[in-house]
Amino acid sequence: MKLEYTPEQRAFRLEVREWMEANVPSGPLPSFDLTQEGFEAHREWERKLNEGRWGMVTWPEELGGRGLDLIRWLIFEEEYYRAGAPTRVNQNGIFLLGPTMMEFGTEEQKSRFLPRMAAGDDVWAQAWSEPGAGSDLAGVRSTCTRDGDEYVLNGQKIWSSRATFADWAFGLFREPGSERHKGMSLVLFPLDAPGVTRRPIARMDGELVFAEIFLDDVRVPVTNRLGEEGQGWHVCMATAGFERGLMLRSPARYQQAARKLIALYEKHKDTLPASIAERVAKSWMDADAYALTIYAMASRLAAGGTIGPEASTNKIFWSELDIALHQTALDILGDRAELTALAPAAADPDNWLDGYVFALPGPIYAGSNEIQRNIIAERMLGMPRA
């Protein structure tokens, strides 16, 4: 056990830090969920990252990465959040589809999709949920009908984050007539293909964070299938492992938020009761506990281990800590907490309200926390299935 970075790891941190200081936009970019313009501004940032070869540092060099290990990925993320760099518009691509493609994709698929993904040329959305298949994902009804060298896609997807403006989606479909976990395939399709209709869905604050996708005889080549035909469930569960495990939500995100919360507390502490100090301390501890857990997980993976059902504990922990942390900040702000950035009296440069609205669905997406608790009880602890 050595809880100290090597000189090389420290030098890497400095390299990231210097690049971020020279390149991170000074002000926030316009939202990527409100206008095409905001979306494209984030795409430009992704291109800039890629020019610095920071698109996805863990990928092999020939696919646009740097071939770095997970510890360096964590260091990169720490510096990324520390610098206040823009939220990754392509997170569903680089953090979820990317690792899945690395595991299940053909060489042709990897070289076709991953460099463009790392560069932000293709921004990806996930198309799994359907109106009748949320927590019970095996209930998807959208179909992929084989027609020679093509699949014909039909059906309806929903809650697809970024899909309003994204370029591509990775969707879960089934052979007509198949049931439940069998006969599913993961198929990649362009969101501007003939037969695709997108209907944005406004979040409670008006941002178009997700969309419904209607597929009406959409034709894609069978080479767009990721993994074996009929093995879509297996492929998706690997993606879900990355999602819940250590890719989707970096500990650095919460550590940076906790740092800002401490600064907010310091600014107002003369008027605050001791109970607020305790909540601030709790948020800091939780963010650090999550970081330590991920470092332990990364060390385990580096030694040849795997991520099992314990990934579900991560997802519960970060989603709950995110809400609690923002609630504490909002309580410190008092009656100014409800002001949006547009209000003349708004005096909240850190936008805690936006952060709170972002945190709210954390316990729902990537598999609801109720489903995660079932997984922990059944697969980690061996309690009987219902």
Place this chain on the structure above:
Amino acid sequence: MHFAFTEDQAAITEAAREMLLETCTPSDLRKLLESGNPRDAGRWSTICEMGLPGIMAPESAGGLELGLTDLVGIAEAAGYVGLPEPLIELAGVTIPLLASLADDHGWLERAASGDFVAIGHPTNSFVGDADQASALLLGHGEEIHLVPAEAVSLVRQDSFDSFRRLFTVEWTPSSATLVGRDWALAAERGALLAAAQMIGLGQRCIDMSVSYAKDRTQFGKPIGSYQAVKHLVASAQVAIEFARPVVHAAAAELPLAIAASRARVAHAKIAAGEAADLAARTAVQVHGAMGITHEADVHFFLKRAFGLKSAWGTVAEHTRTVIERVTTARTGPDATFAAELSSPDPQ
């Protein structure tokens, strides 16, 4: 950067864990309770034969000269079985303190072979297993005194946990008993090892709950098949999963003795205490009315967690340490590890 135990550490922990699981079952605990004996002589001699009391003692005193990262997994295992004997405090707090003294009057070597020395740290109101001690390390203001058992008089203070054998000690400090003024890291070691035991206790409460919930049926099904029960247990497991790495990191960082490592110990103690408390109450709930009886085994583990939660610093004291650290030292994504705060900011 490598946050995992070495193969040697895993092996020594596993050997100790197997011995403890075998020699310290709930029925062994009941037998000991009924016997009225302070400890199980057979188990204690096995523990001493394995060299566990001297795990952190220098080789010159017959010890293994290992560190807290070698002991922390054994402390978890001791918690898991609800070990009544005071192995962990002796091995991880008393012996390192004896080793730090200029003159230990020969007690270091005796303690490393299992001759019990009790510790009355100023942080704690009571001294554990004082009646079993051949000598006692006692606080007088900042001073440390090493006092032979014959020179003290003891008053037993009954604890909720019959195996936490607490005493108040009456004694007279003198220049002959004065051995030092630096408690060094004894308080931090005590808190960390209490935290490690609470991780084990919490995990035991969860494992007992799972096993009971598989057997007990209501409405024609095992109660463990109901989501309401599953989710209680899962939530307690989440609390343990995010306390355990903090405890392990605290063990590795404690020797740095800076604000960040002290806060890590405090965090470990708070988080492990909350997790064990949640797990113990979950065990009571899952066991239903049986859970509050003396007949079910839950109470052994609930009581130990209850005692340890406030030993070696209360939640309030440890919270104060954390608040002090976050408001005075660097925080944020590049400040996870204490070693990064003991060296100058890379900027």
